[in-house]
Amino acid sequence: MSSASSSMGDRLAELRLRRNMTQEQLAERAGLSIDVVRKLEQGRRKTARLSSINALAHALDTEPSFLVGQPTTFEIRTAEDSGLPSVLALRQAVSPIADLLGGDTDAEDPPSIEELRGSLASTENIRRDGRMSEIGLLLPQLIRDARTAAHAYTGSDRAAANSVLAVAYQVAATTLTALGKEDAAFTAMERSIAAIRQCDDPALETLTASTLSWVFTKQGRLADAEHVALARAEQIEPSFRSAPSELALWGILLLRAATAAARLKRHDAVTDLLRMAKGAAESMGGDLLVYATPFGPTNAAVASVNFLVEMEKSDEAILAARTVPALASLPPTWRARFHVDRALAYDDLGKDRAATNALMKAEEDAPEWMRYHSTSRRLVEDLRDRAPRRDAVLLGLADRLGLIG
Numbered sequence: 373m374s375s376a377s378s379s380m381g382d383r384l385a386e387l388r389l390r391r392n393m394t395q396e397q398l399a400e401r402a403g404l405s406i407d408v409v410r411k412l413e414q415g416r417r418k419t420a421r422l423s424s425i426n427a428l429a430h431a432l433d434t435e436p437s438f439l440v441g442q443p444t445t446f447e448i449r450t451a452e453d454s455g456l457p458s459v460l461a462l463r464q465a466v467s468p469i470a471d472l473l474g475g476d477t478d479a480e481d482p483p484s485i486e487e488l489r490g491s492l493a494s495t496e497n498i499r500r501d502g503r504m505s506e507i508g509l510l511l512p513q514l515i516r517d518a519r520t521a522a523h524a525y526t527g528s529d530r531a532a533a534n535s536v537l538a539v540a541y542q543v544a545a546t547t548l549t550a551l552g553k554e555d556a557a558f559t560a561m562e563r564s565i566a567a568i569r570q571c572d573d574p575a576l577e578t579l580t581a582s583t584l585s586w587v588f589t590k591q592g593r594l595a596d597a598e599h600v601a602l603a604r605a606e607q608i609e610p611s612f613r614s615a616p617s618e619l620a621l622w623g624i625l626l627l628r629a630a631t632a633a634a635r636l637k638r639h640d641a642v643t644d645l646l647r648m649a650k651g652a653a654e655s656m657g658g659d660l661l662v663y664a665t666p667f668g669p670t671n672a673a674v675a676s677v678n679f680l681v682e683m684e685k686s687d688e689a690i691l692a693a694r695t696v697p698a699l700a701s702l703p704p705t706w707r708a709r710f711h712v713d714r715a716l717a718y719d720d721l722g723k724d725r726a727a728t729n730a731l732m733k734a735e736e737d738a739p740e741w742m743r744y745h746s747t748s749r750r751l752v753e754d755l756r757d758r759a760p761r762r763d764a765v766l767l768g769l770a771d772r773l774g775l776i777g
Contacts, residue, residue: 384428385413419753459508465512483520502704535576541561557590561580605622617662671706674710684720708741709734
């Protein structure tokens with residue numbers, strides 16, 4: 373049974389039977405009620421909280437991405453596209469055959485450092501907008517260009533080229549993870565760490581810890597995700613008179629750790645980490661974008677909503693969502709994720725129309741990102757299937773997300 377064509381319940385039942393487990397045994401191992409397992413397998417529920425999905429994946433010894441059935445390749449929107457985004461091209465850029473067999477990998481002249489930085493900035497803008505297919509088109513060439521420059525240059529230019537290369541590898545890691553290619557993403561992270569060692573940039577080391585924590589979280593390696601983020605946060609812990617960029621990097625790590633703790637259902641740890649992150653954000657006095665990741669009072673408030681949803685405090689999440697300051701200042705994908713969290717909270721409270729409206733706001737902010745976001749897809753499918761009558765808004769949204777049925 374293919375992951376792409378089957379439902380979450382089908383995949384859950386398939387793996388459970390392979391493991392020779394009853395529904396009761398799976399529920400016990402995952403620490404969930406038997407009712408959750410039964411409803412998922414019977415198709416009466418299309419979605420579950422991420423903490424529950426992680427628990428089921430751990431009990432079945434699989435990745436969460438397999439259970440949720442996220443898209444595994446770049447979609448092609450039009451048949452007339454002259455250049456097509458390719459997972460294979462991204463894999464080849466991250467792991468070129470010359471690294472194994474030797475040979476000339478630098479046939480072209482290296483671009484200038486200014487050109488490299490311009491290409492990276494453009495790619496980061498595209499990523500923040502959630503335009504996945506464009507990333508698939510541009511990122512392989514950026515990685516090849518940065519590798520060529522890192523091999524060709526010396527001194528400060530070589531360090532600068534490695535800095536661009538390190539960030540490009542991390543963009544590759546997040547892109548591959550979003551497509552369910554977690555092992556390839558880990559390879560990209562290893563390459564990023566190797567590049568960072570050639571440029572001696574402490575801020576990039578912190579960015580690596582943040583990205584690696586996110587990759588581990590998507591893999592279901594929650595304890596590892598929390599450890600990586602907290603270990604680096606302890607190393608760089610600032611005073612509240614530190615520069616805003618230092619506070620932002622520390623705060624980003626705290627939120628990464630809190631995400632893992634939330635999915636481990638360690639709610640006291642989530643509360644403590646969020647309190648420290650909010651303190652750092654308040655000391656900054658405003659929001660800041662650090663290596664394409666926002667942090668400040670707005671993102672800390674958005675994270676608070678996310679954690680309340682994870683902790684099944686939906687009423688509090690809705691109230692907190694109404695007090696988020698300056699939401700428009702966040703990148704489109706962050707705003708879209710916030711609206712998805714609102715939708716999840718409304719769904720939990722049985723307010724389907726409000727959940728649908730929140731999802732429409734998310735699509736308005738980042739339409740292509742929505743098509744790759746497994747939580748959004750599952751929630752839309754769930755809302756569509758239980759609507760009492762044909763709902764044109766939901767049907768249209770489901771169609772745009774490529775959901776069959």
